[in-house]
Each structure stands twice: as structure tokens, then as C-alpha cells.
Amino acid sequence: MKYSLLFCLLFLIPASLFAQGIISGVVTDNRGEALIGANIYIEGSYDGTTSNLEGDFILETSEIGEQILNIEFIGFKKHREKISLTGGSMELDPIKLDEEVNELTAVTITAGTFEAGDKKKSIALSSIDMVTTDGSSGDVYGALQALPGTTTVGESGKLFVKGGDSRESKTYIDGTLVYVPYSSSSPNTSVRGRFSPFMFSGMMFSTGGYSAEFGQALSSVLSLQTNAMPVQDQLNISLLSVGAELGGTKTWENASVAASIGYNNLSPYMKLVPQYTSWKSEPQSFGGDMSFRLKTGKSGMFKFYGSANRSSLTTIEESLDHPGTTFNYKLVNDNQFFNTSWIGEIRKNWILTTAFSFTNNQDRIAIDSLKINESLRGTHAKLSLKHKVSDRLRILAGTEWYAKTFGMEYPLAELQEASTYTNNTLTGFFEAEIYASSRFITRVGTRFEYSDYLNRSSLAPRISTAYKIAKRSQVSLAYGWFFQDPDNDYLLYSNSLDFERADHYTFNYLMNGDKRMLRTEVYYKKYSKLVKYGIGENQQYSFVNNLGDGYAYGLDFFWRDRKSIKNGEYWISYSYIESIRDYLDYPGEAVHNFTSKHNLTLIYKHWFDSLRSQLGVNFSIASPRHYNDPNKDVFNGEKSMAYHSLNINWSYLPKQNVIIYASVSNLLGSEQQFGYKYASVPDESGTYRSAPILPGAKRWFLIGCFITLSKDKEINQLDKIN
Numbered sequence: 001m002k003y004s005l006l007f008c009l010l011f012l013i014p015a016s017l018f019a020q021g022i023i024s025g026v027v028t029d030n031r032g033e034a035l036i037g038a039n040i041y042i043e044g045s046y047d048g049t050t051s052n053l054e055g056d057f058i059l060e061t062s063e064i065g066e067q068i069l070n071i072e073f074i075g076f077k078k079h080r081e082k083i084s085l086t087g088g089s090m091e092l093d094p095i096k097l098d099e100e101v102n103e104l105t106a107v108t109i110t111a112g113t114f115e116a117g118d119k120k121k122s123i124a125l126s127s128i129d130m131v132t133t134d135g136s137s138g139d140v141y142g143a144l145q146a147l148p149g150t151t152t153v154g155e156s157g158k159l160f161v162k163g164g165d166s167r168e169s170k171t172y173i174d175g176t177l178v179y180v181p182y183s184s185s186s187p188n189t190s191v192r193g194r195f196s197p198f199m200f201s202g203m204m205f206s207t208g209g210y211s212a213e214f215g216q217a218l219s220s221v222l223s224l225q226t227n228a229m230p231v232q233d234q235l236n237i238s239l240l241s242v243g244a245e246l247g248g249t250k251t252w253e254n255a256s257v258a259a260s261i262g263y264n265n266l267s268p269y270m271k272l273v274p275q276y277t278s279w280k281s282e283p284q285s286f287g288g289d290m291s292f293r294l295k296t297g298k299s300g301m302f303k304f305y306g307s308a309n310r311s312s313l314t315t316i317e318e319s320l321d322h323p324g325t326t327f328n329y330k331l332v333n334d335n336q337f338f339n340t341s342w343i344g345e346i347r348k349n350w351i352l353t354t355a356f357s358f359t360n361n362q363d364r365i366a367i368d369s370l371k372i373n374e375s376l377r378g379t380h381a382k383l384s385l386k387h388k389v390s391d392r393l394r395i396l397a398g399t400e401w402y403a404k405t406f407g408m409e410y411p412l413a414e415l416q417e418a419s420t421y422t423n424n425t426l427t428g429f430f431e432a433e434i435y436a437s438s439r440f441i442t443r444v445g446t447r448f449e450y451s452d453y454l455n456r457s458s459l460a461p462r463i464s465t466a467y468k469i470a471k472r473s474q475v476s477l478a479y480g481w482f483f484q485d486p487d488n489d490y491l492l493y494s495n496s497l498d499f500e501r502a503d504h505y506t507f508n509y510l511m512n513g514d515k516r517m518l519r520t521e522v523y524y525k526k527y528s529k530l531v532k533y534g535i536g537e538n539q540q541y542s543f544v545n546n547l548g549d550g551y552a553y554g555l556d557f558f559w560r561d562r563k564s565i566k567n568g569e570y571w572i573s574y575s576y577i578e579s580i581r582d583y584l585d586y587p588g589e590a591v592h593n594f595t596s597k598h599n600l601t602l603i604y605k606h607w608f609d610s611l612r613s614q615l616g617v618n619f620s621i622a623s624p625r626h627y628n629d630p631n632k633d634v635f636n637g638e639k640s641m642a643y644h645s646l647n648i649n650w651s652y653l654p655k656q657n658v659i660i661y662a663s664v665s666n667l668l669g670s671e672q673q674f675g676y677k678y679a680s681v682p683d684e685s686g687t688y689r690s691a692p693i694l695p696g697a698k699r700w701f702l703i704g705c706f707i708t709l710s711k712d713k714e715i716n717q718l719d720k721i722n
Helices: 002-012 127-132 140-144 267-272 488-493
Strands: 021-029 039-042 048-050 056-061 065-072 079-085 089-091 095-097 113-117 169-173 200-206 220-226 234-240 243-251 255-265 279-296 300-318 326-347 350-367 370-390 393-409 418-437 440-451 456-470 473-484 500-513 516-535 541-561 568-582 598-608 613-622 643-655 658-665 676-678 690-692 700-710
Touching: 021 079, 039 056, 048 056, 079 095, 140 220, 234 255, 267 279, 279 326, 393 488, 418 488, 488 541, 516 568
Parallel strands: 021 089, 021 095, 169 220
Antiparallel strands: 021 056, 039 048, 039 065, 065 079, 113 200, 200 220, 234 243, 234 700, 243 255, 255 279, 279 300, 300 326, 326 350, 350 370, 370 393, 393 418, 418 440, 440 456, 456 473, 473 500, 500 516, 516 541, 541 568, 568 598, 598 613, 613 643, 643 658, 658 700, 676 690
16 A cells, blocks of 8 residues: 555656656867867856767756856867757757967967967077077177077178078167167277167067068068066176276166276287287277156056167278278277157057167268268167957957158368168058967968058068977968068169069968977079179269169078976077179179178086086088189189187176176187288279288187175076177
């Protein structure tokens, strides 16, 4: 009887209270590939399951009515869907999850580009690298010559990239153009950059295929971002074998100011160390700089930087046109530069950047009684806006104004000759980054420029893509048009010239991770509208036009390993370059004189804990460069000596805030010769007299002591290791 009653009670309970509804479906990505282990559950309940090897799932639930079904998978956007449950079976349409683009894991475009900075995943060259790479002497541009794609031109010191000459490379600081990034010097004497590497927290060095944000550069762009807010007050004292510097920093909660003053005089050093160059007055310089930082609002940052410097030198040069005689080459340079910038988020996902720079540079040259004054005043104003439309689309748009006045004056000439031109260039650029997924990105952009002096405009399309083929490796492609004004000398002669042009084709492979980096790249550059000129009997231009052309192609290889050797790291950098041009006064196609076909750099650095010291060793070798001997029939048919140099440095920290530094360039005293210079006219026998182009000295020595005084006594002056 008891069991019969229980059976009746159970029979009377609604069957729906025991019903188990079944939800089934399949989870894939946008390409239809099954997502294994996706998490599927009813929001607000304990009912859930996971997808199998085919992406299929079956979820049993006792919930009824309107519910929310959630589907989650790492790396993809969460899927939420309203469903109505009745206790029966429900089969859903295939569910495709959208991949979530995360800036930390997404692919980045690396074709033609080296980047470094606190937030960069691919650090190829940091500020410390710039000052501890042997042979760089603490110079930004000297350190960059340890990277593939560059050629060391010992008598210049400037950047020569992928078959391009130095004027084809431009430098930007906080988005503004530096019109005169190098120091001034006498002919065939190496120069340096004007700025300390440790002014900068980020670097983008593009050797081709760069963003539409940058223009007026046929070969490369170096974009440097200055430091943000210093951490504490400090006083820096630098004592060098060639000079001294004093600097200080004062910080507040939302602002800081830093200033320095320095004096260099190479006279005592050059009197002790034998020199190839004959000096009447050794190089000396005096200058200072100041920077100011101010935080504005929640995310804004205002920056100001200004510098002023005067340098002078006088060399004694042999006159090849008048055998047995010499002349004095005197140079006095005055340079002032300042820039300001502000960057901040004006609303969610909208970032505004404004920037302005001014350059004033004057070279006063005296070649015995001949006086030449060369002046350049340049202004650059920029406004850009970045907008993150979605995880898959980012856009960049902006406008710029460049103004440059360049002049040459001969103050003692009978006719008081002077020539000046002013050029205003207005530009606009637009670029979109499209993430098809976190593995594939495309960047499409264009740049417009108009020059009022040339009365010409250009439109430069650019496109680049990158695809991540594995967790730590990717491939990139880049293509674009690049334009640049002709050189100042030609613009003084004529305003009817056109922009010079280069088309870039670049393919890049990058493997980066676990403290190792492998980077290989192949490229092709096609030049057109290069300047050609002729020289008349009075040594003046007989014509100047844009009928020149040329090409360059090559292979770059870079390997850096910071893991295999405890407390040590090494680099291998190699470049192969082929380049031909028909431009300037060339009689036809020829290999130019500023490119070495093979360039190899080996670098090793080791930290010795017990000695509190770092040893740095650098060996560089480059194949011979071409040069022209007017006594021979083949133009640019002669070759210089191969370049090779072993450099070494030692940094010792007796205390955390004190550094003692010593370096030697070309330790083995290898003979270095950069071709020959020739007389402008032949002698009585019809021969053009010549003299070898040599470095300033066989070796370069530097000793310094750098002291930093701060509250915690932990900060040091690695930025002064030069």
C-alpha cells in the first residue's frame, strides 16, 4: 500500500520539473576552424560544458525560459546570445567567435624597421647600446652603423643606408624634423650627432618602407622620442680627456626641468696623440641645453627642449692645384635648436599630438682670404590625430608645414655675391591599420606634399603587411613611393626642378623571443628623377635637371643573443648591397663611392660581477668602396682599401653613482684609407695630382670619470659613457 501511494504521488508531480533541456552546437573561428575546449555555460547557473575536438558541444540544463548563453575562448571575443528554453532539445546555428586583437600579442610590421623602447617587443638597439657599442663613441649615428643596411663611411660619420647617400636620411625628435642633426667639420673629416643617446626613451629606425607620417627622405627615417618625467633630483659631473660637463635636474610632482653646460677642447689630446690631420687650431666647442616636462590633465604631456652650441677649428690643407703650398681651412659653427610637443587623449580612443621645431645653423668658412657664410633656418609644425575605431581598425591623420631658408654669401667678393631661397612645403597624410586577426595586419596610407618654391606636388601611396607564422616569428612586406627635395645647392641654382623619387620593395623575416633575435631582409629600391648637372668653363653649373636614375638591392642579416652566455651577449650584423646610379655629373651608370658591397660587424659585451665592470669588443670590416680617378678612363673604376677596425672599451663602477670609462678605437692600428682626393685641374703633364683621404688619427683614445649626486645615490651617468 505504501509503495503504491508513493508511486501515485510521483506520477502527479509535473514531469517538467525533472526534464533536462539539451542545447547543442559547434564553435569555430571566423575561418571555420574548430575551437577545442571553448567554455559554454548558462549565465547565472552552474550548467556548463566545453567543446570537443571537432568544436561540437552538448549542454544539458534544467533552466527554462529566457536565458543568456555565454561562450568563451582565450584570444577571442566573448559570445553572448539570448535563448528561450522550454525543456526540449535545441540545436544552435554554428557559432563563430571573433578573434580579439591584443596589442601585446598582435603582429607588428617590421619590414625595414628597427624599434626600441620601454613598450616595444622587438628591442634591437637601446640607449645603453648606443653608448657602449665600441666605435660609436657614444654617438647615435655611430651606433646605428652597427645595424645591417648601413655603410660605414669613415670620412663622413653620417648615415648611409641601403645604397642611399646621407642626405636621403632624415632625423625626427618627438615628431619634428631636425634640419641639421650633425656637427660641422672640415671636408673629409668625420662628424657626430648633436644629441646624447640618453635623451631618448624610444627609437624607430626605418631603413625603407616607412609610414606615410614621414616624408622628404628617400632612404631612411630615424624617429626619436625624448624621455618623459625624471624620477628625482640629481647633479651630474663629467670629466673627460677632451673636456667637461656639468648638469642638473630638478623635479616636482607634475613637472621637471633639466639643464647642462659643457666645454670640449681637443688641443691637449691631439698634441699627445699623433694626428694625420694638420691642425692650426684644434676643435673646440661650448654649449648647453635645457629641457622642461609638464604633465597636463590625466594623460597629457608637454615637452620642451632647447640647445645652443658654438664650435670652431682650423686645419692646414695641402693645395693639390698648387704643389708645395698649403692653405688654412677655418670653420666656425653656431647652432640653435628647440622643439616643443604636446600629446594627450582628448577623448576616449582619440589621441592628439602637436609639435613644433626651429633650427638655426650658421657655418662661417674661411679658405685663406676666401670667405663663405652658409646659413639655414628651418621650421616644422605638425598636428596629428590617432583614433582607435575598434580592436581591428586604427587610423592616423595629420598635416604638417615645413619652412626652410637657405643662403650662401661671399662677403669679401667684389660683387658681394649672395644667393638665398625660401621653400614652404605643406603636407597631409592619412593611414589606416587593419587587423584581420592578431596574426595578420595591413597598413595602408598615402602622403601629399606641395612645395611653393618648386610649384610642384606629389602623392605617395604606401602599403605594408605582416603575418605571424608562429608564436615568435613573422614575415612582413612593404611597398611605397618616397619623394624628396633636391639638395640646397641645386635649389639655389633653379626652382624649376622636380622632387627626386625612390620606390621601395621590402621583404622581412623576424624571429624574436627568449632573449634572442634573428632578422633577415631583402629589398629593392628604384630611383628616378635624380638630379644631374654639368659644369661649364667658369666652374659654374651649365645645366641642372632631373634626368638621373638608379637602383639598389641587397640582403641584411642580424642576430643578437643575450641568453647563451651568462652575463654576456653578442651580435652579428651583415649587409650585402649592390647599387648603381647615373646622376650628378656622372657620364653614365656607375657604382657610387659611398657604398661597400659587404659589411660585417661583430659585437660582444660581458659583465664581470666581481670586478663591477663591463667589457665591450667590436670588430667591423667592409669591402672596398669605389672612387673616381680622373687620370683613368673608367669612371669610379678604382677601389679603396677594405675597412677593418677592432675597438674595445671598459666601464668600471667603483660605486653605483661613479663610472670610470676608457675606450680605444682601431686598437690594432689597422691602416685605413678612404680613397683619394684630386686636384680640380691637371698639371703641366696633364695629370691630376692626388692625396689619400685618411682618418684624423690611427687610433682614438678616451678616458672619463662620471659622478652623479642624488638622494638615493643609486642613479649613475651611463648616458655620459662616450
